[in-house]
Amino acid sequence: MTPKTSQNSLTIMTNIVLPNETNSLRNLFGGELLAKMDRCASIAATRHCARRVVTASVNHVSFNYPIPEGGIVVLEAKVSRAFSTSMEIYVDVWLDDPIQQKKIPTNEGIYTFVAVDDNNKPVRIPEVIPETDLEKERYTAALRxxxxxxxxxxxxxxxxxHEIRKLFVS
Ligand SMILES: CC(C)(COP(=O)(O)OP(=O)(O)OC[C@H]1O[C@@H](n2cnc3c(N)ncnc32)[C@H](O)[C@@H]1OP(=O)(O)O)[C@@H](O)C(=O)NCCC(=O)NCCS
Structure with a gap:
């Protein structure tokens, strides 16, 4: 199977936050953002393996900065590492302000997707070739x-x- 770059799976989704997506503070409701991140990650995973994929695990999500009603939210997902049938997808989220020309990082999420066949059985997927320093860092940490x-x-x-134990045992 021919390996693919992380960049190959890059998926960008841009949305404006509407009133029905907000919480009582008029910021984007966390569950709405999670759904958008899952969608974005699933497209990136599908692009990588050219197969149907399912979410196996949400490994980490952080909510670092609120996204207000009317805000422009940009999600970028890429496959950071592929294993045998599963892959890690990293989703970075920004609040984009084209008027102030600022892009504020607001959230990140790390997902595991599994490629499946027509019987929903896991199938092998291509390896990932990380290229940039950030892609290499994420690739290495993905095993842990x-x-x-x-x-x-x-x-x-x-x-x-064993990889986790290496962090604690010299
Ligand atoms: C995900 C799923 C296909 C795994 O099937 P399974 O029979 O348990 O398959 P395996 O044990 O062979 O695991 C397949 C891969 O997923 C990985 N995996 C499974 N659970 C995982 C978890 N919680 N975290 C990380 N990786 C996981 C395995 O390590 C394996 O990876 P590898 O082949 O790359 O080494 C199956 O559990 C499933 O269909 N779950 C429901 C998915 C779904 O409906 N998602 C939408 C939720 S709304």
Whole structure:
């Protein structure tokens, strides 16, 4: 299977925050943002493997900065690493202000998607070639995150999480 760059899966979604998407503080409701991030990540995953994909895990989401009603929200998703049948997708979110010409990072999310066949069975996917420094950093850390997610979901025994153990044992 021919490896693909992270850039190959780049998916950008731009939206304006409407009143029915906000919370009582008139900022974008967290659940609305999660749905947008999941959509964006699923498109990036599909672009990488050219298969149907399912969300296996949401490994991390941070809400660092509120996005107000009327704000322009930009989501960028890329596959940071592919394993056998699963892949990590990193989603970066910004509040874009074309009037002030500012782009404020607001959120990030890290997802695991699995490619599946017509019977919903996991299938092999191409490897990822990271190119930029950031892509390389995320690629390397993705293995630790996969182990952590597997430990937390009860799919891997803590003593078998070798990459995580390396962080604590010199
Ligand atoms: C995700 C799913 C296809 C995995 O199927 P499975 O039979 O458990 O398959 P496996 O155990 O072989 O796991 C497949 C891959 O997913 C990875 N995986 C599974 N659960 C994971 C988790 N919680 N975190 C990280 N990776 C996970 C496995 O490590 C494996 O990766 P690899 O092949 O790259 O090494 C299956 O659980 C499923 O269909 N879940 C429902 C998905 C869904 O409906 N999502 C939408 C939610 S609304």
């Amino acid at each position: 995150r996969k182990e952590l997610s597997l430990v937390l979901s009860g799919r891997l025994a803590a003593q078998d999480a």
